[in-house]
Amino acid sequence: MTNSSPPKVNPLSTAAAGRSESPDVPVNAAQQEADATEISMVIESLKLQADADRREYVMKRMEENRIKVAEITRNRHQLSIERTNQMNMNGNKFDNLLSRRQQEAIDMQKRGEIRFGGSSSSQEDDPVIPLGPGIVLNSSVRPIILPKVEKLPRHVTSVFIDRNQRRIYDDHNGFSDEEEEEREFAGPEDNIIRMTVEEVGASDTVFDLLAKRLSREPCEVKARYEALVSRKNATESSKPGETDSAMNALLDKRLEEAQAPFDYLFCRQCLIFDCKFHGHGQELVYPVTSPSPSSPAAFPTYFPLLLSIFLISFPMSVPEAKAVAKKKM
Amino acid sequence: MTKITLGCEPAVGSLAPSKKRDYRVTNRLQEGKRPIYAVVFNFIDSRYYNVFATVGGNRVTVYQCLEGGVIAVLQSYIDEDKDESFYTVSWACDADGTPLLVAGGINGIIRVIDAGNEKIHKSFVGHGDSVNEIRTQALRPSLVLSASKDESVRLWNVQTGICILIFAGAGGHRNEVLSVDFHPSDIYRIASCGMDNTVKIWSMKEFWTYVERSFTWEELPSQFPTKYVQFPVLIASIHTNYVDCIRWLGDFILSKVNDCLIQSVDNEFILWEPKMKEQSPGEGTVDILQKYPVPECDIWFIKLSCDFHYNTAAIVGKISDDVDLEAYIIQATEKGKYLYGNCRLAPLLSLQGYLMSSPNLPSGKLPCRLTEAQYSVAVKTEPFGVGIQSQPHSL
Numbered sequence: 001m002t003n004s005s006p007p008k009v010n011p012l013s014t015a016a017a018g019r020s021e022s023p024d025v026p027v028n029a030a031q032q033e034a035d036a037t038e039i040s041m042v043i044e045s046l047k048l049q050a051d052a053d054r055r056e057y058v059m060k061r062m063e064e065n066r067i068k069v070a071e072i073t074r075n076r077h078q079l080s081i082e083r084t085n086q087m088n089m090n091g092n093k094f095d096n097l098l099s100r101r102q103q104e105a106i107d108m109q110k111r112g113e114i115r116f117g118g119s120s121s122s123q124e125d126d127p128v129i130p131l132g133p134g135i136v137l138n139s140s141v142r143p144i145i146l147p148k149v150e151k152l153p154r155h156v157t158s159v160f161i162d163r164n165q166r167r168i169y170d171d172h173n174g175f176s177d178e179e180e181e182e183r184e185f186a187g188p189e190d191n192i193i194r195m196t197v198e199e200v201g202a203s204d205t206v207f208d209l210l211a212k213r214l215s216r217e218p219c220e221v222k223a224r225y226e227a228l229v230s231r232k233n234a235t236e237s238s239k240p241g242e243t244d245s246a247m248n249a250l251l252d253k254r255l256e257e258a259q260a261p262f263d264y265l266f267c268r269q270c271l272i273f274d275c276k277f278h279g280h281g282q283e284l285v286y287p288v289t290s291p292s293p294s295s296p297a298a299f300p301t302y303f304p305l306l307l308s309i310f311l312i313s314f315p316m317s318v319p320e321a322k323a324v325a326k327k328k329m
Numbered sequence: 330m331t332k333i334t335l336g337c338e339p340a341v342g343s344l345a346p347s348k349k350r351d352y353r354v355t356n357r358l359q360e361g362k363r364p365i366y367a368v369v370f371n372f373i374d375s376r377y378y379n380v381f382a383t384v385g386g387n388r389v390t391v392y393q394c395l396e397g398g399v400i401a402v403l404q405s406y407i408d409e410d411k412d413e414s415f416y417t418v419s420w421a422c423d424a425d426g427t428p429l430l431v432a433g434g435i436n437g438i439i440r441v442i443d444a445g446n447e448k449i450h451k452s453f454v455g456h457g458d459s460v461n462e463i464r465t466q467a468l469r470p471s472l473v474l475s476a477s478k479d480e481s482v483r484l485w486n487v488q489t490g491i492c493i494l495i496f497a498g499a500g501g502h503r504n505e506v507l508s509v510d511f512h513p514s515d516i517y518r519i520a521s522c523g524m525d526n527t528v529k530i531w532s533m534k535e536f537w538t539y540v541e542r543s544f545t546w547e548e549l550p551s552q553f554p555t556k557y558v559q560f561p562v563l564i565a566s567i568h569t570n571y572v573d574c575i576r577w578l579g580d581f582i583l584s585k586v587n588d589c590l591i592q593s594v595d596n597e598f599i600l601w602e603p604k605m606k607e608q609s610p611g612e613g614t615v616d617i618l619q620k621y622p623v624p625e626c627d628i629w630f631i632k633l634s635c636d637f638h639y640n641t642a643a644i645v646g647k648i649s650d651d652v653d654l655e656a657y658i659i660q661a662t663e664k665g666k667y668l669y670g671n672c673r674l675a676p677l678l679s680l681q682g683y684l685m686s687s688p689n690l691p692s693g694k695l696p697c698r699l700t701e702a703q704y705s706v707a708v709k710t711e712p713f714g715v716g717i718q719s720q721p722h723s724l
Binding site (some may be wrong): 080 | 375376395401403422454576697
């Protein structure tokens with residue numbers, strides 16, 4: 001497909017400049033592709049560097065641990081020898097039957113009393129049948145009976161952790177289900193994001209490609225970058241809460257989305273979800289706790305209460321709630 | 330499920346062996362008609378380095394390795410209850426250094442056998458279901474841990490017969506606990522794993538006074554104030570299926586997941602580092618360092634065995650259908666090194682398959698010299714009542 005209109009910007013100069021140029025300048029498809037390739041290369045090389053750093057770290061940790069394990073086993077060896085010496089010091093080396101049997105076996109072997117396979121007696125009590133080079137079977141070794149012990153009677157109780165408590169626990173600990181997976185950004189990923197933007201700018205293409213590489217949403221990556229930048233710039237900031245405001249806004253949005261099915265199913269009269277008598281889609285009234293609308297504290301107080309009522313009365317996770325709400329709508 | 334972020338991936342080993350190990354089978358023994366579920370050498374007392382115990386059916390047997398590959402049977406204990414089936418055994422000792430054997434199985438009763446005096450020392454009734462694994466604290470061999478199908482882990486004092494702690498409750502396992510291990514140097518820390526796919530790390534620090542009291546308790550054991558530890562210090566969900574074996578390796582954990590139920594998925598060992606936050610227990614991160622693939626194996630509960638120095642580990646390799654499983658004792662040509670072998674097969678499956686420890690485990694490809702088997706033990710299993718006549722195999 002030919003491009004009839006002349007390019008507004010010289011493609012070569014844009015590629016060379018490449019640094020934080022306004023992303024609003026319209027470029028043609030070919031140039032976009034060139035940019036994308038360059039950005040990809042930058043990301044790729046940073047990733048290779050991260051891989052190499054990681055390998056180095058793993059090897060270093062393994063070596064440190066190996067030294068620690070060597071110390072541990074040396075210590076254990078020492079303990080086991082001390083135990084032997086302690087017994088020897090107490091007098092007769094063969095003061096227990098195990099040691100005595102050990103010595104008897106050695107003596108039997110010296111005397112040539114070795115049994116070989118094939119001629120095994122068929123008594124039930126005969127413990128071992130040799131199939132190979134032979135064993136020494138001390139004929140004075142009789143099986144020792146362990147007397148029977150009464151077991152506890154089987155006691156049936158109600159299940160301590162039932163389904164919805166388990167759900168609560170899972171959610172609190174962040175073992176969320178597939179859809180709502182919340183992954184924190186790790187150190188190396190932050191570095192890659194920051195350095196990529198430093199090199200090739202902060203255009204949408206950059207965030208798209210980064211998002212693909214890191215398996216996240218572009219808006220997440222962008223929010224993370226902004227959080228990193230503002231954190232760096234706000235060293236003298238007196239309001240530390242604002243540095244992560246971009247991230248918080250994103251999380252708030254997700255909170256709203258997650259809450260929507262619960263809101264739809266909640267019955268204000270019965271205080272349960274999915275009420276059979278009063279139906280769904282009731283208009284909810286949010287309690288106003290303080291006159292300042294910008295205070296973020298007002299909103300969260302409502303949701304956990306709702307959630308705990310919900311989870312106690314109706315065991316469901318967020319995607320299940322969504323599915324139910326969808327069906328009822 | 331812990332997601333792995335970029336820049337924090339583990340190194341993955343390969344199944345192709347890099348060196349050929351020099352092992353040979355020196356003997357084969359068959360213990361009656363029962364499956365052998367566990368084999369364990371004594372690492373606690375240097376006099377007994379060449380002594381090992383096996384459990385199978387309702388029997389506990391003690392053997393000794395002699396020169397030239399000859400094996401001696403030293404002692405044999407039988408549970409009067411014919412329906413008992415021991416799953417696990419561990420060596421322990423009391424304050425005088427008398428060797429003890431601690432065995433547990435389907436009855437849920439833990440037998441403490443005084444091997445020095447050839448009699449039963451104590452029987453612990455307490456678990457509500459079968460006992461899957463018993464481990465001894467190497468630094469204090471009167472303390473043992475038991476992992477049970479009743480979803481709890483218990484700490485016992487085998488000398489005084491007291492159940493000191495029970496690790497269960499709100500934060501405990503939600504399914505059978507399959508494996509448990511003491512931290513090698515931190516005496517307060519333990520790790521457990523099970524059929525709820527999680528690994529939990531627990532701390533006994535705030536309960537340690539109870540542990541000390543259990544040694545000096547004068548009254549009846551049943552009057553001891555056994556405490557519940559309900560919350561672990563770290564929960565790791567790095568596996569997607571039953572975690573059937575866990576071992577501490579210094580500060581790292583080696584844990585194995587068994588995807589046999591899903592099938593066609595290679596199982597793997599994962600070597601990872603738990604990073605706990607001292608100030609906030611319950612929070613912490615997991616850093617997965619290495620993964621070792623294990624060839625497909627459709628039996629559960631195959632445990633890992635390590636040698637004394639943790640230089641080597643033996644695991645079970647592929648099972649094929651046409652050969653009988655047998656118990657092997659493989660002696661390294663080098664003397665003076667012994668393997669603590671411990672394998673267990675699920676009683677649910679009886680296979681006429683071949684269970685062999687792979688001598689050619691991958692090493693050399695990985696920075697850690699983890700896998701060389703010096704003594705390896707494979708376990709025999711047969712359907713009950715079938716006579717056994719196996720052909721010798723060359724390895």
